[in-house]
Amino acid sequence: MTVSPDRLAELRSKAAELRWHIVNMMGPNRVHHFGGSLSAADIVTALYFYKMRYDPHNPDWSERDRFVMSKGHSVPAQYAALAMLGVFPLEELATLKRLGSRLQGHPAMHETPGLEGCTGALGEGLSYANGIALAARIRGLSYNVYCLLGDGELQEGQVWEAAMTAATRCLSNVVAIVDRNRLKAMDETRCAKLLNPLRERWASFGWAACEINGHDMAAICDALDWADEQTRQPAVIIANTVKGKGVSFLEGQPQFHNAPLNEEQFERALGEVKAAFATTENR
Amino acid sequence: MPEPTETRYAYGEALLELGSQRPEVVVLDADLYQSTRTVLFRDAFPERFIDVGISEADMVSTAAGMAATGLIPYCNSFAMFITSICYLPIRTQIAYPSLPVKLVGSSAGLTQGPDGASHQSLEDIALMRILPNMAVVSPADDVETRQATFAIADWSGPVYMRLGRYPVPRLFDEGHRFEIGKATTVRDGGDVAVFATGHTVCKALDAAELLARDRIEARVVNVSTIKPLDEAAVRQVAGEVGLLVSVEEHSIIGGLGGAVAECVSGMANTPPLLRLGVRDEFGESGLADELLEKHRLTGRLIADDIRRALSGHEHRSRKGGGYRTKVI
Numbered sequence: 001m002t003v004s005p006d007r008l009a010e011l012r013s014k015a016a017e018l019r020w021h022i023v024n025m026m027g028p029n030r031v032h033h034f035g036g037s038l039s040a041a042d043i044v045t046a047l048y049f050y051k052m053r054y055d056p057h058n059p060d061w062s063e064r065d066r067f068v069m070s071k072g073h074s075v076p077a078q079y080a081a082l083a084m085l086g087v088f089p090l091e092e093l094a095t096l097k098r099l100g101s102r103l104q105g106h107p108a109m110h111e112t113p114g115l116e117g118c119t120g121a122l123g124e125g126l127s128y129a130n131g132i133a134l135a136a137r138i139r140g141l142s143y144n145v146y147c148l149l150g151d152g153e154l155q156e157g158q159v160w161e162a163a164m165t166a167a168t169r170c171l172s173n174v175v176a177i178v179d180r181n182r183l184k185a186m187d188e189t190r191c192a193k194l195l196n197p198l199r200e201r202w203a204s205f206g207w208a209a210c211e212i213n214g215h216d217m218a219a220i221c222d223a224l225d226w227a228d229e230q231t232r233q234p235a236v237i238i239a240n241t242v243k244g245k246g247v248s249f250l251e252g253q254p255q256f257h258n259a260p261l262n263e264e265q266f267e268r269a270l271g272e273v274k275a276a277f278a279t280t281e282n283r
Numbered sequence: 284m285p286e287p288t289e290t291r292y293a294y295g296e297a298l299l300e301l302g303s304q305r306p307e308v309v310v311l312d313a314d315l316y317q318s319t320r321t322v323l324f325r326d327a328f329p330e331r332f333i334d335v336g337i338s339e340a341d342m343v344s345t346a347a348g349m350a351a352t353g354l355i356p357y358c359n360s361f362a363m364f365i366t367s368i369c370y371l372p373i374r375t376q377i378a379y380p381s382l383p384v385k386l387v388g389s390s391a392g393l394t395q396g397p398d399g400a401s402h403q404s405l406e407d408i409a410l411m412r413i414l415p416n417m418a419v420v421s422p423a424d425d426v427e428t429r430q431a432t433f434a435i436a437d438w439s440g441p442v443y444m445r446l447g448r449y450p451v452p453r454l455f456d457e458g459h460r461f462e463i464g465k466a467t468t469v470r471d472g473g474d475v476a477v478f479a480t481g482h483t484v485c486k487a488l489d490a491a492e493l494l495a496r497d498r499i500e501a502r503v504v505n506v507s508t509i510k511p512l513d514e515a516a517v518r519q520v521a522g523e524v525g526l527l528v529s530v531e532e533h534s535i536i537g538g539l540g541g542a543v544a545e546c547v548s549g550m551a552n553t554p555p556l557l558r559l560g561v562r563d564e565f566g567e568s569g570l571a572d573e574l575l576e577k578h579r580l581t582g583r584l585i586a587d588d589i590r591r592a593l594s595g596h597e598h599r600s601r602k603g604g605g606y607r608t609k610v611i
Contacts, residue, residue: 116351
């Protein structure tokens with residue numbers, strides 16, 4: 001299915017708004033995961049505003065599609081989406097990581113409405129997504145489970161245990177998305193462990209695998225639709241992204257994995273994402 | 284009385300029965316379903332049984348996802364593996380959100396036997412006990428194991444249940460009522476109180492028999508829930524005897540002895556606490572009974588250690604008068 005130009009424009013606007021919320025909620029002079037949240041922004045937008053069966057007025061609906069943010073440090077992108085959908089108030093975003101806030105630094109399902117699990121210690125989310133998917137089979141439900149992983153996270157061995165489990169059990173209701181921004185916390189992922197040929201590796205584990213530009217909204221939507229067609233095996237979308245996407249001086253810079261922006265940097269970043277959002281609104 | 288039996292057998296049978304009563308119960312195993320006795324459940328309910336293979340972290344994370352959707356997963360492996368290799372997902376994905384995953388560690392302690400230190404869990408109680416929201420259950424015989432298998436399904440949060448592959452005699456009749464958070468006195472006595480758990484309850488009873496020949500009356504308390512500890516019972520006992528003893532097939536650091544020490548540490552005039560167990564070292568290959576002998580966990584050696592502690596305590600009493608909190 002090809003998504004209509006109008007719908008795509010609307011989704012791009014949502015993604016721009018989501019980036020604005022990400023930067024805005026983080027504020028100046030506080031340590032935050034800017035890079036990974038921004039690289040995941042288009043994917044998270046496509047999931048919540050295009051693909052997933054999700055009723056924000058009933059976030060506990062048993063048939064809802066589930067999203068597991070395995071790269072838990074990027075949860076600000078998910079917080080922004082949930083707030084934009086009205087699962088909790090937009091004003092609450094500014095409480096991110098503050099003492100007493102429901103918006104913890106890494107996902108806490110028992111604190112924040114709309115979260116499906118506790119992640120943050122990397123490598124655990126895909127197994128968890130498999131568990132939700134297996135439960136659908138046992139309970140006779142028909143939802144999908146989407147799991148967003150970082151490419152650095154793929155260096156954790158448990159991810160590949162989970163990949164084998166999903167393929168062995170033919171969990172076609174599991175869709176993994178790799179936010180392939182090529183950076184981990186300190187430097188490039190390839191400095192520590194080589195991941196390529198990444199698509200072939202997933203395929204060799206028994207997954208249907210495709211590779212896209214993770215900032216091309218049309219490509220993301222098409223890939224999510226393609227995943228629906230994989231009815232015999234789990235599907236993985238390797239989304240090539242840029243860490244810090246949308247703020248020029250953060251893009252591709254590992255030092256902004258988890259770092260503060262000073263006042264001047266923050267104003268500049270906010271200006272860029274605001275301007276990008278305004279452009280999409282005035283189209 | 285039936286022959287002594289390993290608690291894992293009662294667990295396997297109870298789990299099978301639980302499965303027929305509770306459709307939301309699912310069972311996961313990591314390639315040990317014969318040893319853990321989940322094979323019975325597997326054969327009866329293959330659609331609710333998952334062998335993830337040799338990947339314990341994957342198992343517990345998968346179970347967490349299932350629990351989040353309303354199922355009650357029982358995860359199974361040796362106590363050694365299910366509390367260590369998957370500690371991080373247990374902490375993040377199960378204990379933190381308090382999901383009702385039941386972790387069942389079999390072949391716990393020294394009596395795992397010939398496989399040696401790599402397979403003998405002597406730290407599992409400590410590791411699980413320190414996690415917020417986690418309950419720790421360690422039944423003493425087959426009757427209690429059966430009841431505990433059902434009881435943990437009704438407990439709203441996560442549970443670690445410790446089982447063994449060492450034959451223990453039946454201690455309880457069907458009138459016994461296991462309750463999470465309740466310690467029970469299985470033998471009365473006013474001179475010394477022995478807190479025991481799991482396999483060591485029967486050893487503590489053996490010791491009490493021997494002590495009675497010397498006119499030392501030992502109270503034996505079965506602490507089948509180590510967390511939440513029955514603090515009221517522990518404190519009450521501490522106020523009524525001259526010596527406290529803990530006995531466990533576990534390190535004397537952080538397990539039952541640690542829990543009792545923490546509980547009585549705030550009390551005035553508590554008697555000394557003698558902690559018996561493995562003294563901060565690894566296990567080794569050997570037969571179960573040889574290992575219990577070496578680590579002084581037989582009835583005879585427990586009684587010897589209690590006699591020695593009592594005589595030392597009397598000596599102290601003559602010198603100083605009155606009890607002082609002292610951890611031996």
